[in-house]
Amino acid sequence: MQPRNMSMSGVVDLAAVKQAQEAKAKAEQARAEAARTGGAGAVSPADLVIDVDEAGFESEVLQRSTEVPVVIDFWAEWCEPCKQLSPVLERLAVEYNGRFLLAKIDVDANQMLMQQFGVQGIPAVFAVVAGQALPLFQGAASETQIRQTLDQLVQVGEERFGLTGLVVDPEAEPGAERPAAPERPAGPHDAALDAAVQAMDAGDLGGAVQAYKNVLAEEPGNAEAKLGLAQAELLQRVQDADPQKVRRDAADRPGDAQAQIAAADLDLVGGHVEDAFGRLIDTVRVTAGEDRDAVRLRLLELFEVVGAEDPRVAAARRALARALF
Numbered sequence: 001m002q003p004r005n006m007s008m009s010g011v012v013d014l015a016a017v018k019q020a021q022e023a024k025a026k027a028e029q030a031r032a033e034a035a036r037t038g039g040a041g042a043v044s045p046a047d048l049v050i051d052v053d054e055a056g057f058e059s060e061v062l063q064r065s066t067e068v069p070v071v072i073d074f075w076a077e078w079c080e081p082c083k084q085l086s087p088v089l090e091r092l093a094v095e096y097n098g099r100f101l102l103a104k105i106d107v108d109a110n111q112m113l114m115q116q117f118g119v120q121g122i123p124a125v126f127a128v129v130a131g132q133a134l135p136l137f138q139g140a141a142s143e144t145q146i147r148q149t150l151d152q153l154v155q156v157g158e159e160r161f162g163l164t165g166l167v168v169d170p171e172a173e174p175g176a177e178r179p180a181a182p183e184r185p186a187g188p189h190d191a192a193l194d195a196a197v198q199a200m201d202a203g204d205l206g207g208a209v210q211a212y213k214n215v216l217a218e219e220p221g222n223a224e225a226k227l228g229l230a231q232a233e234l235l236q237r238v239q240d241a242d243p244q245k246v247r248r249d250a251a252d253r254p255g256d257a258q259a260q261i262a263a264a265d266l267d268l269v270g271g272h273v274e275d276a277f278g279r280l281i282d283t284v285r286v287t288a289g290e291d292r293d294a295v296r297l298r299l300l301e302l303f304e305v306v307g308a309e310d311p312r313v314a315a316a317r318r319a320l321a322r323a324l325f
Contacts, residue, residue: 039278042169048093052103054110061103065128068165069100069157071150073137074114074124076107081140082123088143089125092150098166099154100127127153130161152311160307189215189222196228205236230304238265250279257283257291268302274304277316284323296320 052060052072061070073089075082086104090144093102107122115134117126125136136149157163196211212229215222228316249256250263260283267276280299284292299320303313 023197031139042167043098045094045168045170048098048166048168049090049102049104052105052110054112057113061128062131064101065131066163068098068163070128071100071102071153072117072126072128073104074107074117074119074122074126075104076122079122085123085125085140088146092143092146096150096154098168100150101166113169129153129157130163157167160310189219189225193224193228196232200228200235200311205239208232208238226307227307228305230301233301234265234269234305237262238269241266255283255286257287257295261295264298264302268305273306273310273312274316277312277319281316281319281323284320295325 050060061072062259064070071089071093073082075086089102093100105113107119117124119138121138123140124138127134129138136153141149152164157165158304177319192211193216196208196215198213199205199207199211209229209232212225212232215225216229219225241262246262246266249259253259254317260279264276264279267273276297280295280302283295284299287295303316306313
């Protein structure tokens with residue numbers, strides 16, 4: 001199955017976010033049930049490192065990634081650097097105690113997977129989070145660098161996709177079949193949120209905006225509705241824009257707040273997160289009064305679209321503070 005390529009940039013996939021939130025609820029229930037029953041349903045430490053082939057990729061990687069980040073180690077027997085990297089990853093998988101699952105793929109036996117991920121050389125390490133693939137690193141890396149990458153991956157999995165990981169029990173039998181997590185009861189706003197996503201998919205941005213606002217009117221703290229509203233409003237703003245004119249206006253009028261705001265929206269929709277942030281921060285520096293405040297508020301809206309846990313948002317917040325004060 002073709003993995004969905006994802007960088008942590010651009011517009012968020014709301015369907016994936018909703019799926020992840022449901023996965024979080026199921027995982028929390030599974031962990032609570034395992035704790036209540038003394039570890040029933042838990043995995044053995046030996047199950048944290050698995051060999052995966054093309055036939056098992058969907059079930060062992062894509063499906064499992066809705067409850068735990070899956071780190072993929074592309075390797076081969078003849079690859080000397082792989083023999084240095086793989087044992088480190090295997091040791092860390094056990095040390096992280098279920099916060100990620102390590103899937104080892106032999107590229108000689110699984111050429112199709114290698115091609116689908118765009119692997120140019122090995123060792124190569126990717127991750128799949130909530131069904132979405134992203135590259136981590138290629139070639140040799142120090143253990144410190146690997147730990148930093150894994151820490152960020154786990155944080156993104158927990159904060160952005162709601163993945164709580166696996167319950168690990170040292171006494172569990174390796175390879176034991178885990179019971180399915182109980183179904184999550186429907187939430188009070190699930191139907192409205194589903195309708196909003198369907199409206200987005202159908203191109204009815206106005207309908208999606210209103211649906212998200214309806215949810216927030218009843219539950220102002222609903223994270224999915226906040227995210228959905230920010231995205232729907234962004235897409236609504238750019239749907240009728242002439243990209244060439246917008247960019248020409250921004251280039252001709254670098255101090256014009258509205259011209260830069262419009263260009264930043266296009267930047268973000270195109271996945272150019274840092275360009276969008278940088279453009280607005282630069283505009284904050286050269287504007288004042290209502291113009292400056294309009295730029296600042298739009299930047300905060302774009303932070304909502306990308307997600308507070310994204311490191312580019314944290315860096316942009318610091319840069320904004322320096323520009324303001």
